[in-house]
Amino acid sequence: MAAEFVATVFLALLALLHTVCGLKLLMLRVPSQKLRAHDVTLKCMYDLENSTLYSIQWYKDGSMFYRFVPADEPPGQMFPLPGVSVDLQHSSDSQVTLRLLDLESSGTYRCEVSSEAPKFLTEVAEAYMNIMALPKDAPKITGMRLKYNEGDPINLNCTSSPSKPVAVLTWFINGNQVDNSDISQRRVSTLSDAHFYT
Known part of the structure; x- marks a missing residue:
């Protein structure tokens, strides 16, 4: 009887831990204004809380321009997009560096963080950046x-x-x-x- 009670409590705690522990997006750093022809580093800080990272995806105005998947080789991959020039050498899971901004670089930037199975959690944050000349x-x-x-x-x-x-x-x-x-x-x-x- 006591063993059953202990086992029940253990399973309940395990279920509670599974519920409490999850992905958290801690900070998105996108400057509101930048000068044309300058570089910028956008940051997306997160806490997996015992989860495993599946991917980081960056979007501008709804179109993906950078993806980081730890299981891929190489893990970082860029996708052509007008106004966006990714510096892969200075980009990672927590940041993406854009080179030589132009006026087309103005827009809404979104960071999307996803965890692996079995939770498959996703957190999203976005901010607008305006390019001045x-x-x-x-x-x-x-x-x-x-x-x-x-x-x-x-x-x-x-x-x-x-x-x-x-x-x-x-x-x-x-x-x-x-x-x-x-x-x-x-x-x-x-x-x-x-x-x-x-």
Whole structure:
């Protein structure tokens, strides 16, 4: 009778342990903003809690671009995707490194962690990363005359080179910021074929 009770308690504890122990996704690190032409390392930290890792899969906007399966040889594999260039040498089960980001790299990145049999658990986390592009050149001022008399109107044009997001231009005269009421603004905010604002 006592042996049956001990066996029952042991099985109950075993069942409880099986229920409690499971896969946990601890942290997803995806920067909200990065500069064009830079590299970035995305991190996906997890705790298997006595489970065995089956795979790590990374997606951008719903399309898989990197998979890590310990049982495969090699375990890390990349899949072609516009805007995503995986550095396999610096990618693993817990991180993936992307090289030379471009404007097409903007999007929602998702990490999917799956455990092996018999549990077959899956945890998912995602975050959005926006790629920015700074103007390549300084703003250009046109329309300036060599000489002005007191009271003459000043009509100048200041143009920024392409960027994303669109550049904010501020006028200064002799170090003093010009009041916005004295400025006529004309902003072209249409996205060009190169994904730049001009």
